[in-house]
Amino acid sequence: xxLSVSSSPALVSGFMVVRAKNPVHSVSFPIPVFRxxxxxxxxxxxxFSAMISPVVYIGAIAVSFLFxxxxxxxxxxxxxxxxxxxxxxxxxxxxxxxxxxxLDNETIPNLPATSLRYMVYAGKVRSWTNLETLGNxxxxxxxxxLLVPSLILLVAMIGAIVLTMHRTTKA
Numbered sequence: 001x002x003l004s005v006s007s008s009p010a011l012v013s014g015f016m017v018v019r020a021k022n023p024v025h026s027v028s029f030p031i032p033v034f035r036x037x038x039x040x041x042x043x044x045x046x047x048f049s050a051m052i053s054p055v056v057y058i059g060a061i062a063v064s065f066l067f068x069x070x071x072x073x074x075x076x077x078x079x080x081x082x083x084x085x086x087x088x089x090x091x092x093x094x095x096x097x098x099x100x101x102x103l104d105n106e107t108i109p110n111l112p113a114t115s116l117r118y119m120v121y122a123g124k125v126r127s128w129t130n131l132e133t134l135g136n137x138x139x140x141x142x143x144x145x146l147l148v149p150s151l152i153l154l155v156a157m158i159g160a161i162v163l164t165m166h167r168t169t170k171a
Contacts, residue, residue: 048131
Protein backbone atom coordinates (compact mmCIF):
# COMPACT_ATOMS: atom_id res chain seq x y z
CA UNK A 1 0.00 0.00 0.00
CA UNK A 2 2.82 2.42 0.88
CA LEU A 3 4.58 1.60 -2.38
CA SER A 4 1.43 2.29 -4.41
CA VAL A 5 0.77 5.62 -2.69
CA SER A 6 4.42 6.64 -2.96
CA SER A 7 4.60 5.83 -6.67
CA SER A 8 1.54 7.88 -7.67
CA PRO A 9 3.37 11.28 -7.76
CA ALA A 10 5.99 9.73 -10.03
CA LEU A 11 3.28 8.41 -12.33
CA VAL A 12 1.50 11.77 -12.46
CA SER A 13 4.76 13.59 -13.21
CA GLY A 14 5.64 11.01 -15.85
CA PHE A 15 2.25 11.54 -17.48
CA MET A 16 2.81 15.30 -17.44
CA VAL A 17 6.11 14.83 -19.31
CA VAL A 18 4.09 13.60 -22.26
CA ARG A 19 1.10 15.94 -21.89
CA ALA A 20 2.87 19.27 -21.33
CA LYS A 21 2.54 21.61 -24.29
CA ASN A 22 5.57 23.75 -23.45
CA PRO A 23 8.83 21.86 -24.16
CA VAL A 24 10.60 23.47 -21.20
CA HIS A 25 7.86 22.24 -18.87
CA SER A 26 8.02 18.83 -20.52
CA VAL A 27 11.73 18.61 -19.75
CA SER A 28 11.20 19.93 -16.21
CA PHE A 29 8.70 17.25 -15.19
CA PRO A 30 11.23 14.35 -15.08
CA ILE A 31 12.87 16.01 -12.06
CA PRO A 32 9.98 15.04 -9.72
CA VAL A 33 9.89 11.63 -11.37
CA PHE A 34 13.54 11.00 -10.51
CA ARG A 35 13.11 12.43 -7.01
CA UNK A 36 10.08 10.23 -6.26
CA UNK A 37 11.77 7.20 -7.79
CA UNK A 38 14.71 7.82 -5.47
CA UNK A 39 12.33 7.78 -2.52
CA UNK A 40 10.85 4.50 -3.73
CA UNK A 41 14.32 3.00 -3.99
CA UNK A 42 14.99 4.07 -0.40
CA UNK A 43 11.77 2.34 0.68
CA UNK A 44 12.96 -0.83 -1.05
CA UNK A 45 16.31 -0.70 0.75
CA UNK A 46 18.46 0.13 -2.28
CA UNK A 47 20.37 2.95 -0.66
CA PHE A 48 23.17 3.31 -3.23
CA SER A 49 20.78 3.46 -6.18
CA ALA A 50 18.55 5.90 -4.31
CA MET A 51 21.44 8.28 -3.66
CA ILE A 52 23.05 8.06 -7.10
CA SER A 53 19.78 8.50 -9.05
CA PRO A 54 19.19 12.18 -8.20
CA VAL A 55 22.85 13.04 -8.70
CA VAL A 56 22.99 11.51 -12.17
CA TYR A 57 19.57 12.29 -13.54
CA ILE A 58 18.56 15.56 -11.90
CA GLY A 59 22.07 16.95 -11.77
CA ALA A 60 23.33 16.05 -15.21
CA ILE A 61 20.75 14.88 -17.70
CA ALA A 62 17.82 17.11 -16.77
CA VAL A 63 19.94 20.28 -16.67
CA SER A 64 21.61 19.53 -20.02
CA PHE A 65 18.24 18.82 -21.63
CA LEU A 66 16.92 22.11 -20.26
CA PHE A 67 19.77 23.98 -21.92
CA UNK A 68 19.22 22.17 -25.22
CA UNK A 69 15.48 22.87 -25.22
CA UNK A 70 15.96 26.52 -24.27
CA UNK A 71 18.18 27.02 -27.33
CA UNK A 72 15.32 26.21 -29.70
CA UNK A 73 12.86 28.78 -31.00
CA UNK A 74 9.80 26.54 -30.90
CA UNK A 75 6.28 27.52 -31.83
CA UNK A 76 3.85 25.72 -29.50
CA UNK A 77 0.92 25.55 -31.95
CA UNK A 78 3.11 24.04 -34.65
CA UNK A 79 4.31 21.33 -32.28
CA UNK A 80 0.75 20.40 -31.30
CA UNK A 81 -0.30 19.96 -34.96
CA UNK A 82 2.73 17.83 -35.77
CA UNK A 83 2.21 15.57 -32.74
CA UNK A 84 -1.31 14.71 -33.86
CA UNK A 85 -0.07 13.94 -37.36
CA UNK A 86 2.34 11.26 -36.14
CA UNK A 87 0.01 9.77 -33.52
CA UNK A 88 -1.24 6.74 -35.56
CA UNK A 89 2.26 5.72 -36.62
CA UNK A 90 3.68 6.09 -33.13
CA UNK A 91 0.75 4.14 -31.68
CA UNK A 92 1.40 1.30 -34.13
CA UNK A 93 5.11 1.25 -33.28
CA UNK A 94 4.30 1.27 -29.55
CA UNK A 95 1.88 -1.62 -30.00
CA UNK A 96 4.53 -3.63 -31.85
CA UNK A 97 7.06 -3.01 -29.05
CA UNK A 98 4.51 -4.11 -26.49
CA UNK A 99 3.81 -7.30 -28.40
CA UNK A 100 7.51 -8.13 -28.69
CA UNK A 101 8.67 -7.29 -25.19
CA UNK A 102 5.66 -7.92 -22.96
CA LEU A 103 3.29 -10.37 -24.57
CA ASP A 104 5.69 -12.86 -26.16
CA ASN A 105 9.33 -12.52 -25.20
CA GLU A 106 10.25 -15.81 -26.90
CA THR A 107 10.12 -14.12 -30.33
CA ILE A 108 12.87 -11.58 -29.63
CA PRO A 109 15.82 -12.56 -31.82
CA ASN A 110 19.28 -13.07 -30.31
CA LEU A 111 18.07 -12.58 -26.76
CA PRO A 112 18.02 -15.61 -24.46
CA ALA A 113 14.61 -16.05 -22.88
CA THR A 114 16.20 -17.03 -19.57
CA SER A 115 17.48 -13.48 -19.06
CA LEU A 116 13.92 -12.14 -19.22
CA ARG A 117 12.55 -14.42 -16.51
CA TYR A 118 12.59 -13.74 -12.79
CA MET A 119 15.30 -15.55 -10.85
CA VAL A 120 15.76 -15.84 -7.09
CA TYR A 121 19.18 -14.49 -6.18
CA ALA A 122 18.83 -14.67 -2.40
CA GLY A 123 21.18 -17.64 -2.08
CA LYS A 124 23.83 -16.07 -4.29
CA VAL A 125 24.02 -12.64 -2.67
CA ARG A 126 23.76 -13.22 1.07
CA SER A 127 27.16 -11.79 1.95
CA TRP A 128 27.27 -9.05 -0.69
CA THR A 129 26.53 -5.37 -0.21
CA ASN A 130 23.92 -3.58 -2.30
CA LEU A 131 26.59 -2.17 -4.60
CA GLU A 132 28.24 -5.55 -5.20
CA THR A 133 24.88 -7.16 -5.90
CA LEU A 134 23.87 -4.41 -8.30
CA GLY A 135 27.15 -4.56 -10.20
CA ASN A 136 27.12 -8.34 -10.43
CA UNK A 137 23.54 -8.50 -11.69
CA UNK A 138 23.89 -5.63 -14.16
CA UNK A 139 27.08 -6.88 -15.76
CA UNK A 140 26.25 -10.60 -15.86
CA UNK A 141 22.55 -11.43 -16.01
CA UNK A 142 21.10 -8.13 -17.21
CA UNK A 143 23.83 -6.92 -19.54
CA UNK A 144 21.36 -6.56 -22.42
CA UNK A 145 19.15 -4.31 -20.28
CA LEU A 146 22.22 -2.20 -19.48
CA LEU A 147 23.32 -1.85 -23.11
CA VAL A 148 19.92 -0.98 -24.63
CA PRO A 149 19.38 2.20 -22.53
CA SER A 150 22.96 3.27 -23.18
CA LEU A 151 22.35 3.00 -26.94
CA ILE A 152 19.11 4.97 -26.57
CA LEU A 153 20.98 7.71 -24.68
CA LEU A 154 23.67 7.72 -27.39
CA VAL A 155 21.04 8.23 -30.10
CA ALA A 156 19.41 11.01 -28.04
CA MET A 157 22.78 12.72 -27.58
CA ILE A 158 23.56 12.55 -31.30
CA GLY A 159 20.06 13.83 -32.08
CA ALA A 160 20.50 16.81 -29.75
CA ILE A 161 23.83 17.63 -31.38
CA VAL A 162 22.38 17.40 -34.89
CA LEU A 163 19.39 19.59 -33.95
CA THR A 164 21.56 22.35 -32.52
CA MET A 165 24.02 22.50 -35.42
CA HIS A 166 23.79 25.58 -37.65
CA ARG A 167 22.95 24.78 -41.23
CA THR A 168 23.78 27.28 -43.93
CA THR A 169 21.60 27.37 -47.03
CA LYS A 170 23.30 28.18 -50.30
CA ALA A 171 21.30 30.49 -52.56
